[in-house]
Amino acid sequence: MDITTLTYLVPVSGVIALLYAFTRAQWVNKQDVGTELMAELAQAIAEGARAFLRQEYRVLFVFVLVVAVLLAFANAAQVGSSWMISISFVVGAFCSALAGFIGMTVATKANVRTTNAARTGLGEALNVAFSGGLVMGLAVVGLGVLGLGLLFIAYDSMTDWNVTKIIGVISGFSLGASSIALFARVGGGIYTKAADVGADLAGKVYEGIPEDDPRNPATIADNVGDNVGDVAGMGADLFESYVGSIIGTMVLGTAFLTSNAMMDSAFGELSAIILPLALAAVGIIVSIAGSFFVKVKEGGNPQHGLNIGEFGAAGLMAILSYFIITAMLPEAWSAVVMGNMMEFTSLGVYFAVLIGLAAGTLIGLVTEYYTATDKGPVTGIVNQSLTGSATNIIAGLGVGMFSTGIPAVILALAIIGAHEFAGLYGIAIAAVGMLSVTGIQLAVDAYGPISDNAGGIAEMAKLPKEVRERTDKLDAVGNTTAAIGKGFAIGSAALTALGLFAAFMQQANVPNIDVANPKILAGLLLGAMLPYVFSAMAMGAVGRAAADMIKEVGRQFAEIPGLREGTAKPDHERCVEISTKAAIREMVAPGLLAVIVPVAIGFIDKSMLGGLLAGVTVSGVLFAIFQSNAGGAWDNAKKMIESGYSIDGKELGKGSDAHKASVVGDTVGDPLKDTSGPSLNILIKLIAVVALVIAPLIA
């Protein structure tokens, strides 16, 4: 097999992913939706989700068009670039948006069908929920490698560009993915928490309307939010990491083009450039294989099946990577990287991939420890809830802060290790390794909100207790997978950003980023500050949008006769619309911040931009972990109290003072863990991508 055949196989694996996703989607679709009320509720959620996407895509269309034109003009006359970077950009945005659309459509079909399957048994319900998630996971990886692979082949065969230029132009794909991620993750995060906090507080302000009560007009918006934020948002986030890590590695692989050993190797000088695509392609097949092991028997623990699927896939990938890497790369080669002659080995690259896989898994597990019920940190928060909300909050903030320690050490070791084994290329390929099994990882992630929705529908449709018990079991596991998934998303965002950072340095010809240089130090400080201001903007947005929601709920109770008595129906759609409009409106300011700052700093001084990148990445990762884990820990502290944890023989339970305190903590944690925290993943990658894309202009 030669490199051309191999390159053509990359999009083929994408097609396989999409075809398999299609069959799973068809299968989900064929399942029964249950009672008429269930169908109606699901319909409302699905329509709400579609309404959000429609609105979002309308704004995105204009945004993408404007950026595409700007990009084309800026790059048209540029040596080493081309106006066709706009095409990459549009394709990247399209692929990400399409993946989000597919994933969310199926998720909003899978939720009610999971509820209905739970009327039969746990195994059946898991199967539907996981299949729904799998469609999202495979759509993301499938469209990722398909888009990247086809663009590479197209530019390679239709232009006379050298490979370096081709990859530079392809980096626009990553910027497209980042644009969608910004809208989906930041906008989606604002949407979901505006609806959630709004629904919550409406019950507080207008007494007697609990959050899940069908009379609460914000309930449907709340359920839509789970899909918008946790399915589409998470999908776009990982899509961005996935393609970002691949492109970063491809850029760094161009340093080996002139290596003799690489040229003489089995697949020629392109080997190191095509390697990340090959690993991603194999990762797709491995993810599909892993999905077959996700099963549970009645009375069993769904976690077990998910673990076998996920860890099995990671283990298989660890083995297969060895054969792929040693087959594709020469045993040893040397190359000039950033002005220094360096030695590389295929085994070193393999170890870097292993480090990435291990780091991703470890960070996920640490995240789980800090946010899981019955473990030390969350139990500590529960104990502090006895003396009120203030101590509950202090304890949660403390857990969040403390939880940054081990992940920082893991990442530091991963950076040093991957670099030791394979230089900057090693750091980037470690990110690819970490993300190679994104297919099944994202399937497990998306399974969570589907189960959550399924539980909500069971509640609203007043289904029998055993149904709710089964969906609760799925949901409880979903909380754990959500925690692990969040850790994974942050870790992969960090490693991806560092890969892009290295690629930026190479492309912009920045020889060093010496923080003893005051401009770079200033850049570092400004970069480290951005996550704070960005988070504050996102949180402020949630506050304002939730306030709008509360007002609307009040209006409906005042103006719709019979609503309070339950004889009239609330106007869900208005609530969905409010959340949607607020999300779109509120993401403009933080979005502009994330785009304008790196461009402005980059044109002032390219080294200062390097400092900014280092600052935003380091600070953003830590601030994201802090926020995510504090939020997750508060959430589970509340759950622990609700499930009747007892202290000194006294059961706490719902309605106790400790429970009230824990509800405050949970509400505070909501925007931290679902809006501002995850938004930082996007911030750090987006700034790195913007830097990479403008690199030829400021070089």
Next chain:
Amino acid sequence: MDITTLTYLVPVSGVIALLYAFTRAQWVNKQDVGTELMAELAQAIAEGARAFLRQEYRVLFVFVLVVAVLLAFANAAQVGSSWMISISFVVGAFCSALAGFIGMTVATKANVRTTNAARTGLGEALNVAFSGGLVMGLAVVGLGVLGLGLLFIAYDSMTDWNVTKIIGVISGFSLGASSIALFARVGGGIYTKAADVGADLAGKVYEGIPEDDPRNPATIADNVGDNVGDVAGMGADLFESYVGSIIGTMVLGTAFLTSNAMMDSAFGELSAIILPLALAAVGIIVSIAGSFFVKVKEGGNPQHGLNIGEFGAAGLMAILSYFIITAMLPEAWSAVVMGNMMEFTSLGVYFAVLIGLAAGTLIGLVTEYYTATDKGPVTGIVNQSLTGSATNIIAGLGVGMFSTGIPAVILALAIIGAHEFAGLYGIAIAAVGMLSVTGIQLAVDAYGPISDNAGGIAEMAKLPKEVRERTDKLDAVGNTTAAIGKGFAIGSAALTALGLFAAFMQQANVPNIDVANPKILAGLLLGAMLPYVFSAMAMGAVGRAAADMIKEVGRQFAEIPGLREGTAKPDHERCVEISTKAAIREMVAPGLLAVIVPVAIGFIDKSMLGGLLAGVTVSGVLFAIFQSNAGGAWDNAKKMIESGYSIDGKELGKGSDAHKASVVGDTVGDPLKDTSGPSLNILIKLIAVVALVIAPLIA
């Protein structure tokens, strides 16, 4: 006048400061203490404060001894260093401890005398409170320049060392100051909030005992805490910055020793090294002069008088600096700094000093904006309090995050500007400029807790309403000055740390800190993580100590008959002891973290330590601003509600739901703004000092 005479004038200015402080202390002492009950309460507070210091100094004695011996051994055989660094270390520790002892002793005398003076008039009360603060301020700057000046003269006249070695050995003084600061700021911070939160929550847990109630056994500990944390802690913090910035500048000044123009200048080659001491010496006289303008008439606003004193001193310093700098430095000179030939001018150095002065003032004013009542941010928190504690907390976190933006920009511009005008030396001398008026700045800072105590004593001693009104007026101003002072402390800590950082690079011979180097990047990440873990430890300590306090209050109510009825007296001393022991015990772990990590990383790789320094400084400054300002904003949101702010014509006031929500925010903010936040000032400076001290060993 030659350089020797000039150098001898430096300790003379320190003596002047101490003599003037002595006369003010005598004057305060001569004031009447008022009623017997007032005297008794003041006595209890003073004894509690002394008990804390005694306990702290006992532990410190051992700590200082051990570190001194280690330092002596490590440096004895080292080229460019000497075992006598231990002497500098012990002297530094002693000077800082003595300043803290003097300041706190006078503060605990001034509090009750302020209360008593408030029975006569506002002007009289301000005079006593400010005089108490001034003693602290002058003790700090006086002992700072006296210690540094005498050590320099002693080493210069008693050894045959070259100047570079002398200054290296003197850097131990800074480490001594940092050690005390660690104990006073971190330990003091834990003490004050353990007592405060404990007293607060005890009232909640054992109903019917408000925080200020004389029956509450934790009340005295709470008042002691204000002195321990806000007077002694703040004093040690600024003492550390003050001497750290001077030493950092002296180290960087050694680069000019071989400059021809410098050698030919009026004061010879030592000019740039002695300059920071000269500026500090003049700053002392300016501070004393400024203090004469602090006055208020009955019915007037004390803020006005404090502003004239403070801004007047800063303005005067800005003018005088010009004459000192142009007289001491040659108009222009060139020198090889870190391998590069660079040009310097005296005017450039002057501009760097101006930048420091301006940056300190600006950061203080921005801090005030974000935490002041009736301004946008705090009003926003008040509005969010209407929907409960959760939204109050979210809003406060948002304000804290957002408030990092402008200070980061100010610091970034200051770094670039100071460097542009005078290289790395410029960054360090900017810190000296910022800190030159520490004498009056700290007087204004310490005035706050004295007034706070005075109000507490007025309340406990049940004095007439107009007395309380006067102390309230002083206290309200104290909140503003506290906010400004905190911003100033953080800003100066940042600039001092950067000055020490530059000095470390020069001493350890680290040519660059290139974050593209993975070890340095890993160091950056680990450094950025430390403030999170350090803060978590400090907050956890407060939680545990407060829990002990609550238990003790419960025990006293159970075991002391008549306490609840007010017929028996509570055992204050036990509560003071609990806070004291907890503070000392709990600061060990974070303290060790701050010392061991830089040493360990430094011996692994000196460049990695450089990355760690950059990371901890940048991340620490931002995390400190976030915590301080969130805490300050919550505090004032509560105060705004208590003072009867009305929304839509409805007055909120004490006891309203919004007030309850704001109390939660205030309690959460307490440890953030008074323990973990300020502790980060120490963390970043201590790590930088440790790096500087071990620099010759790892060079």
